[in-house]
Amino acid sequence: MLNARCLSRATATATSAAPPLCRHIASKARSQVRTASHPYAQRRQQHFVRSVAAVTLLAATASAWQWSRGEPIFREVHAEEPPNAAPSEPELQFEKPRRQPTSEEDNRAIISSQHLQVVKSWENPGVYAWGSNSGRVVAPDSQDTFVKTPRRIPFFDGVLLRDIKMDRNFAAAVDEKGDLLQWGADFSKDMAQPTRTLRGKNLVSVALSRDRIVALSARGDVYSIPVSQEDQKVGPKPASTSWIPFWGSAENNMSYRIRTPANLAWNERVTDIASGLEHALLLTSSGRVFSFASGTQDFPSKGQLGIPGLTWQTRPAGAFDMTHEVATLKGFPVSKIATGDYHSLVCDAAGRAFAFGDNSAGQLGFENYEAIHIDAPSLLPTQRLYAGTARQASVTNVFAGGNTSFLTIEAAKPSGLASDSDRITADTWAFGFGLTGQLGTGRWIHIQSNPVKIPAFSGLFEYDEDASSVIPIRLAYLSVGATHAAAVMDNVASVSVLGKSRRLTENDTNWGRDILFWGNNEFYQIGSGKRSNVAAPTYIQPLDQAAEAERAAGAIGWGRQKMEKEMHRFQITPKQKVNINGRNVHMEQRVECGRGVTAVYSAV
Template structure:
């Protein structure tokens, strides 16, 4: 008999991100009863919203929904009980990520999806016709839509206002606004990150990125204001560089 999973939550609940039916702050762990009948295999916590993936591929979301981050039209500002993302009910989701105010997911067939805030093109919306190139992107994507349809995706990662995917070939693609607002660029069309091959795993912060290669090398690029790239300085990097000081470690 398979063991039963219990999803527990604690901390700030002002946006309903704990999923316990209210917006209270919890200093002790508590079970999310709405997920008690679902066999959850992974959870993702954002700053204001949360999601859970079940072993059958169902995706549940809860918390803040003003930008479409829950994957369905807004009924209330916040939703404090998990609900299934109906738009993805017919696919088996295997992994997902939460960014600043957008979300990404990938199914078992390698198809990626995006929804939520899109003012920087972070959901990857592409104009349908060339004459629409000057048309502003939609600010919010309320219903999950396919992104990077030409790629077979293994993993998705979401930053503050940009998105990154790892393909099954070991390549990394990115789009959106990779730098803090100020040097604003809307790049809704995904581009491949040059200099990265045989990537095993990706991770993304608000405005910086990491890629672990098959040989154990850790590469970093992006904003470096606080030294988050591990380069010994605070200079940003637009291209991936090896993180120094890890040569004696097995990653």
């Protein structure tokens, strides 16, 4: 026996397009169906079946009558839709087949953005720069006022560098041979491309003051070079020393000064340099620190030289920019040095930190507002930062720029008190001016005189598979500009594809290191493409966006859509021995933050 509900639906369907008369008959039939559950329904069943047959016959007759008159049997669906009916569903789009990888290497690039970035940095070494272009530094061949996102400088395509430093109006770099390259409006308004200036000195690093370049050679010689090409031509030129008696000639035909300390011990040499706007610090292999006036516009007057009582009026006889040993630091073998615009920081091998110079924004870490300048190195009370924790604080590095300062500290319990669960904690502390976010603490504060911990770089751990243990994630280094900064994490960045004896699979990939940016973004120097300041460290997009688009095109379905929507972060390449243009070299990417500009370069 047919189910009454099913018959009711069938009747409604059969008569939905019938004339009104047929609908009336169908309505009567439905009323009979509703009474099928009555006790006397058995006796009416035959009448009901006959009614259904009659309805079907009438519907067929009505359809034939409409067809004979040329009228459509069924009405258009949209004719009965309400005015605001929802649009019809789009046709299903089936997933397109994935582009098949051409090799195992191509497959690695598709599945890992980090692997792609590392490989591309090896295949295409060079310099990416962004930020202010008012001095034609980040884009020498462009008239753009700003470069909002990383852009390659064509001159350096395929070039490896030892160092690079940038200001808004001038820049300097040391190429693989150790020659100095200069460019920018303050160097020459007529020459847009980088130009070799100081040659044959085997330079390894450079630092910038307001109007001079401080350069360090591999053997420890220190040079002070004017930024302006015109000053290089007309200034006094040192005579070269020659084994031929009474023979002297001007080297390089340019003006520069040698500022290597004269009283170094046997086998002692300068190993590091740093410069603010008016002063520079030199660190020797014996842990001694020297300072001198690195600019020509103003003599250092805020105590940043670290020589108590030294002013323009009290300076000793001789050149105004002669070097002075910072005698207060004798007995403290210094391991790291850093300079801001008008202040200095150092730390020694025992984990102590000292600061001197301008403290108007709290950048020395002292709450001494009565004396805003401190002209002698003063010990920072870093142990009080861990009061109540039973941990010993040891400063491992110092960084500075503009009016801000940073310390990296490792804190651990003494061996007698430490348990197996106690781990060394690596923290980063910031202090100084932070109104535009350059402290990286997530706060906007005018003066921060007490060091405050940066959460993004503090108390982090990861599992090291090689050591089979949990280890702290440290900072590899900070690059601090005038108002913004970048941090490279020292996370485990293994290169699995190279140097392994086991059989490789198509899923073995390279890994980069995390790099984050924060601070003032007035000139787009953060590299995010936006102009808002950033108070907390943040990632930016990969440098090579074209390669990322190509990678996304190789993915499939939802994976491809996800790649296209989410932002893969920039991962900087760690040091690795690679083959570049047929040569095996140890290469890494490094970041440099300057005054309103940022650069990432391929370093050797």
